[in-house]
Amino acid sequence: MSEATQQLKAARDEFVAQWGALGTQWGINRTMAQIHALLMTAPEPPSTDDVMEELQISRGNAHTNLKELVAWGLVRVVVRKGERREFFEAEKDVWKIFTIVARERKRREIDPALEVLRRCAEESQSIETAEGRAFHDQMKQLGEFVEFASRMADKVSAMKYGFALQMASKFF
Amino acid sequence: MSEATQQLKAARDEFVAQWGALGTQWGINRTMAQIHALLMTAPEPPSTDDVMEELQISRGNAHTNLKELVAWGLVRVVVRKGERREFFEAEKDVWKIFTIVARERKRREIDPALEVLRRCAEESQSIETAEGRAFHDQMKQLGEFVEFASRMADKVSAMKYGFALQMASKFF
DNA sequence: ATCTGTTTTCAAATATTACTGAAAACTCGA
DNA sequence: TCGAGTTTTCAGTAATATTTGAAAACAGAT
Structure with missing residues (x-):
């Protein structure tokens, strides 16, 4: 050799x-x-x-x-x-690898979290004590944020690499 | 109760x-x-x-x-x-939680990957066969992309939540 | 200095997850 | 239909990661 x-x-x-x-x-x-x-x-x-x-x-x-x-x-x-x-x-193309991993991780990590948060927010909706409201708010805030993050991940994954680079260079 | x-x-x-x-x-x-x-x-x-x-x-x-x-x-x-x-x-603030987790995951997941890719690219620099060049290119591409992702994560983590929202609404 | 409540450490025990090896189930050609 | 080559499955085993429990270290209070 x-x-x-x-x-x-x-x-x-x-x-x-x-x-x-x-x-x-x-x-x-x-x-x-x-x-x-x-x-x-x-x-x-x-x-x-x-x-x-x-x-x-x-x-x-x-x-x-x-x-x-x-x-x-x-x-x-x-x-x-x-x-x-x-x-x-x-697959050897780095952007494709990235979008695949992003999609997969979202599906496995984010979507189930959203589900949990939604259910907990719902269940605590009607509890009228101060603690109940605090809990409900916490669940709602977490849920809204995760929802936002999820959408962003989708958007980025759907981009072409060139566009992502261009956007990045514009912003940063 | x-x-x-x-x-x-x-x-x-x-x-x-x-x-x-x-x-x-x-x-x-x-x-x-x-x-x-x-x-x-x-x-x-x-x-x-x-x-x-x-x-x-x-x-x-x-x-x-x-x-x-x-x-x-x-x-x-x-x-x-x-x-x-x-x-x-x-910490209960969702944006703070997000930035902390992002920073920590970057430190644990991204930085070591960069290190590995950099070293492998370096070691294969001088190999003059076709396969050697292919390997070197693959390492370099992966490395450059991870570097890019890393920078983006830093930038986003450094933002204020309001700014991130604003940016998101502008873009999507 | 000693006592008391608390935190910290860590070797051993337990639980979880991944891997092996071998057998069963395919698939296609003759 | 049979048989060779290949893929798939899975019970048992090995490897890894987490948790316990008990002892040691620590920090005031007396």
């Missing part, structure tokens, strides 16, 4: 390992993040077995996390003609 | 429980989120023992998570004159 190839392998391995560690702090499981890193930096879409081998993980694990990445929309399944098995290709 | 008080207690308990569950998906531990919910809706700042009792948790657990909330800046320690023990008061 040439010097250059070795260097590249080292850099890539580090990226995979570190991205995995980061994933953990992001509330994403380590393996899923590692696979994502691997696919993002793969010259050709790997198969399940390639992933298993590179990361030294079991078939079940590789399969589950690849499926999860596909469910997020961060990875596409590719079928090659004449090949039975599936290959996996990561 | 009056009807109204019971209703309120029920609503509050639900909020605490659900906020705790949400916290989990946010990558925040359940107890920390529950305590936060409890404090946000407390008419008076509770003591460690109050928290222990309300949530039925151990002293060590209550203590650790209260400290963590204080470290985030979401909770303040209050000392009452003539009282030896400490009471804990949550």
Whole structure:
């Protein structure tokens, strides 16, 4: 193996390992993040077995996390003609990755929060004590803010990257 | 206990429980989120023992998570004159909560990612193969985007709520 | 200096989450 | 319809994260 190839392998391995560690702090499981890193930096879409081998993980694990990445929309399944098995290709465009992650996190983190806040505000609507009103107000304020944040996230996700950059440069 | 008080207690308990569950998906531990919910809706700042009792948790657990909330800046320690023990008061202003969480998540999630990307881009700088260049470009693009996102987060966090609203209404 | 109520620490116990390995269920070609 | 290659599932196991409980440290009050 040439010097250059070795260097590249080292850099890539580090990226995979570190991205995995980061994933953990992001509330994403380590393996899923590692696979994502691997696919993002793969010259050709790997198969399940390639992933298993590179990361030294079991078939079940590789399969589950690849499926999860596909469910997020961060990875596409590719079928090659004449090949039975599936290959996996990561989205590499940073703005697309960003909008996908933003949408997904909104769906998982923001929408359920809104639901909770709405229900709590509703349930405390009619409580006539001072404490009751304070609680109701708190729920309402939180709910309105989260609603606002949610809308903003939608708007930004729907933008083209160029437009976002342009807007940013105008404002800041 | 009056009807109204019971209703309120029920609503509050639900909020605490659900906020705790949400916290989990946010990558925040359940107890920390529950305590936060409890404090946000407390008419008076509770003591460690109050928290222990309300949530039925151990002293060590209550203590650790209260400290963590204080470290985030979401909770303040209050000392009452003539009282030896400490009471804990949550920040209730939604915009402040948002900016604190944004800052903290940036510090924990974005900054380390930037660091990794920068190092990988640097290490692959000099690799002259096609694959090497592709890897380097990928790292650079990711890095530049994360850098951009990071700056935006800073700017937004530094805004006054009114200004943010105004800006939002102008743009969307 | 000692006592008392309180906070802080941390090793051990528990709970949660992720992973493995192997078997079952597909899929397509012959 | 059968069989080889591949994907999917899942019960058991391993790894990780959280919580407990009890002891140590601390800070006034006497």
